[in-house]
Amino acid sequence: xxxxxxxxxxxxxxxxxxxxxxxxxxxxxxxxxxxxxxxxxxxxxxxxxxxxxxxxxxxxxxxxxxxxxxxxxx
Amino acid sequence: xxxxxxxxxxxxxxxxxxxxxxxxxxxxxxxxxxxxxxxxxxxxxxxxxxxxxxxxxxxxxxxxxxxxxxxxxxxxxxxxxxxxxxxxxxxxxxxxxxxxxxxxxxxxxxxxxxxxxxxxxxxxxxxxxxxxxxxxxxxxxxxxxxxxxxxxxxxxxxxxxxxxxxxxxxxxxxxxxxxxxxxxxxxxxxxxxxxxxxxxxxxxxxxxxxxxxxxxxxxxxxxxxxxxxxxxxxxxxxxxxxxxxxxxxxxxxxxxxxxxxxxxxxxxxxxxxxxxxxxxxxxxxxxxxxxxxxxxxxxxxxxxxxxxxxxxxxxxxxxxxxxxxxxxxxxxxxxxxxxxxxxxxxxxxxxxxxxxxxxxxxxxxxxxxxxxxxxxxxxxxxxxxxxx
Numbered sequence: 001x002x003x004x005x006x007x008x009x010x011x012x013x014x015x016x017x018x019x020x021x022x023x024x025x026x027x028x029x030x031x032x033x034x035x036x037x038x039x040x041x042x043x044x045x046x047x048x049x050x051x052x053x054x055x056x057x058x059x060x061x062x063x064x065x066x067x068x069x070x071x072x073x074x
Numbered sequence: 075x076x077x078x079x080x081x082x083x084x085x086x087x088x089x090x091x092x093x094x095x096x097x098x099x100x101x102x103x104x105x106x107x108x109x110x111x112x113x114x115x116x117x118x119x120x121x122x123x124x125x126x127x128x129x130x131x132x133x134x135x136x137x138x139x140x141x142x143x144x145x146x147x148x149x150x151x152x153x154x155x156x157x158x159x160x161x162x163x164x165x166x167x168x169x170x171x172x173x174x175x176x177x178x179x180x181x182x183x184x185x186x187x188x189x190x191x192x193x194x195x196x197x198x199x200x201x202x203x204x205x206x207x208x209x210x211x212x213x214x215x216x217x218x219x220x221x222x223x224x225x226x227x228x229x230x231x232x233x234x235x236x237x238x239x240x241x242x243x244x245x246x247x248x249x250x251x252x253x254x255x256x257x258x259x260x261x262x263x264x265x266x267x268x269x270x271x272x273x274x275x276x277x278x279x280x281x282x283x284x285x286x287x288x289x290x291x292x293x294x295x296x297x298x299x300x301x302x303x304x305x306x307x308x309x310x311x312x313x314x315x316x317x318x319x320x321x322x323x324x325x326x327x328x329x330x331x332x333x334x335x336x337x338x339x340x341x342x343x344x345x346x347x348x349x350x351x352x353x354x355x356x357x358x359x360x361x362x363x364x365x366x367x368x369x370x371x372x373x374x375x376x377x378x379x380x381x382x383x384x385x386x387x388x389x390x391x392x393x394x395x396x397x398x399x400x401x402x403x404x405x406x407x408x409x410x411x412x413x414x415x416x417x418x419x420x421x422x423x424x425x426x427x428x429x430x431x432x433x434x435x436x437x438x439x440x441x442x443x444x445x446x447x448x449x450x451x452x453x454x455x456x457x458x459x460x461x462x
Contacts, residue, residue: 012307012308012315012317012320013305013306013307013315013317013319013320014118014121014306014307015121015124015125015128015141015319015320016141018118018121018122018125019125019129019140019141021122022122022125022129033113033118034113035113036113045113045306045307045309046113046118065139066141
């Protein structure tokens with residue numbers, strides 16, 4: 001079985017992350033908040049993970065409503 | 075919606091200071107844990123509560139981005155971010171003759187630091203004429219700061235008109251909404267408000283220790299924070315973040331208070347600001363009409379309820395405000411506030427410095443019977459005095 005591929009959105013702050021979470025929840029886009037993986041950031045915060053196939057849907061949902069700093073493949 | 079059932083048999087007319095009682099759901103929202111800032115799920119739950127409070131406030135103020143709101147402990151702290159954060163030596167600021175000390179004291183301090191201040195006089199009932207603001211504008215004018223409504227007379231200022239003037243002239247507009255957030259419609263875009271300082275514990279039905287500052291996009295780049303410290307973001311850097319809301323929210327937040335504030339704001343949204351305003355205006359009108367029929371009473375501020383919030387300042391001939399309020403409390407169980415209400419400028423404008431006034435601040439949970447009872451109580455106080 002092929003390993004699931006993920007994208008994480010990194011936001012400037014927890015407030016931004018939770019706002020993004022709320023938007024995805026409202027739009028019914030599956031997601032998970034996870035601690036920022038050490039290899040992509042040294043911050044103590046959380047980031048938002050979606051499966052790679054939901055990247056476009058997540059991006060268009062968040063576009064213009066909450067700014068993210070980076071989008072990284074896991 | 076019912077107020078907190080723990081209410082005592084008193085008549086509470088000090089809502090302009092702190093609203094009471096609070097909606098029962100506000101108390102319920104504050105019961106529960108509030109862990110700090112981490113990535114674990116309990117901490118995130120706390121973060122979500124704060125986000126929901128932000129979102130409710132953004133909806134109330136007509137902002138499409140809740141992250142433009144930074145929380146503070148009260149409107150005073152918000153004004154202390156806005157005023158010293160914007161104004162520097164050589165700048166000119168315009169304000170009105172009806173301001174609270176939460177505006178005037180920071181401005182008087184800034185004056186000693188080289189900021190030029192124009193205090194535009196208001197009419198005897200506290201109204202600021204936009205034409206007078208226009209006349210006060212200078213090339214160095216950086217900011218207009220005015221109260222949306224006076225905490226002494228309730229006089230409502232023409233905020234949208236003032237906002238248009240400021241926008242036309244390209245400086246910034248800061249509004250002190252301590253008395254009006256939740257009590258009057260506020261729309262930061264339609265009113266061209268750049269900085270909106272609000273109090274959580276008055277007409278938003280939150281607990282004391284909550285308030286905030288709306289900051290229009292881009293202004294944060296030039297607005298110094300009052301405090302710096304840990305924000306749970308950009309932890310690898312030792313410089314303060316430069317983005318909203320973290321730039322102005324250092325240290326562990328008042329999660330329990332903000333949970334209560336969120337419930338209070340949702341109560342306001344559910345009832346509707348228009349419905350709240352309509353009820354409060356009705357109570358105020360009834361009281362003003364009743365006072366007009368009594369002898370020995372001087373009422374300050376606009377004659378009509380439509381031009382003021384649910385605040386009425388008055389005096390009883392021959393009785394000092396402090397004596398009157400003590401009598402009202404001890405004999406009638408009516409709680410109000412006498413004195414200068416932290417606004418000496420406003421009292422100079424209406425001619426009651428240094429005597430002060432008796433201030434009644436009505437709220438959404440007051441009713442017609444309480445107004446009638448209060449009018450009888452005032453009549454009895456006035457009856458015992460020599461008419462002047």
